[in-house]
Amino acid sequence: MTLSRSFRLCLLAAALVVLPQPAAAAPAAKKAAPTETTLEVKAKLDAFARAHINKCNATLVPCRTAMSVKKEKGRYVARYLEVDPTTLTTEIYEGKTPGSRYLGHIVYLEKTYESVGKTKGEAESGPFKAVKARRVRELTSYDKGAWRY
Numbered sequence: 001m002t003l004s005r006s007f008r009l010c011l012l013a014a015a016l017v018v019l020p021q022p023a024a025a026a027p028a029a030k031k032a033a034p035t036e037t038t039l040e041v042k043a044k045l046d047a048f049a050r051a052h053i054n055k056c057n058a059t060l061v062p063c064r065t066a067m068s069v070k071k072e073k074g075r076y077v078a079r080y081l082e083v084d085p086t087t088l089t090t091e092i093y094e095g096k097t098p099g100s101r102y103l104g105h106i107v108y109l110e111k112t113y114e115s116v117g118k119t120k121g122e123a124e125s126g127p128f129k130a131v132k133a134r135r136v137r138e139l140t141s142y143d144k145g146a147w148r149y
Contacts, residue, residue, distance in 0.1 A: 037093065041102055041142055045090050048140070048147040049106045056083045060110075069120050078115045083108055083136075088145035095141065102142035109133045 010066050060081045062068040067080040087109040112132040117123035140147050 036145075037107060038102075042090070042092050044140070045092055045102075045104045045106075045140070045147055049090050049104075049108075052083070052106060052138075053085050053088055053108060054084050056110075057085075064113075068123065069123055072091055076117050078117070078120075078122045078123040078126075078128075080113055080128075081110060082113065083110050084133075104140045104142065104147060106138045108136055110136050 001119055057063070060083070062080045064082060066078050067078050069078045071077075084110075089107045091105040091107070093103045095103050096135075102141075110133070111130045112134075113128040114131045115123050115126045115128045117125070138149075140149055142148075
C-alpha cells in the first residue's frame, strides 16, 4: 500500500507532537531588578516633562517664528501659541495595573499671545501680551524604567 506524500507529512507532524520532548533547562535565576525609589522615579518624570514641553513648543502652530496674522476690524492681529515652561508641574501616583507601577500627570499652561498693529509688520514686531491660557493635563505611565505615552 502506498501513502500519498501529504498523508506521510501529516503522520510525521503528528509523531513529532506526540514524541516526548527533552526536559527544558531550568530557567536561569532572574536577577533582582534594581528597585528605584519614588523620588528617583519622580525625578525621571520631571526630566521627561521638561523634554515634552520642549517638543510641544517645537511643534505648536502658529508659533513665535511662524505666527498667524489676520486683519480684524481694520487692524492687524498677530497671534502665536507657546507652552510656558514656568507653569510646568508634575504629579506621581501608584499604578493600579500590573503593567504600570506608576502613573504621572504633566500639567502646564498653553498660552496664546497677541499683538495689534496698523500694519502687518507692526503687528508682527510686538509687543505681545498673553490673552488666553489653556490648562493642559496629560497622563503618562512608567514602564520598564521609563516614562511613556
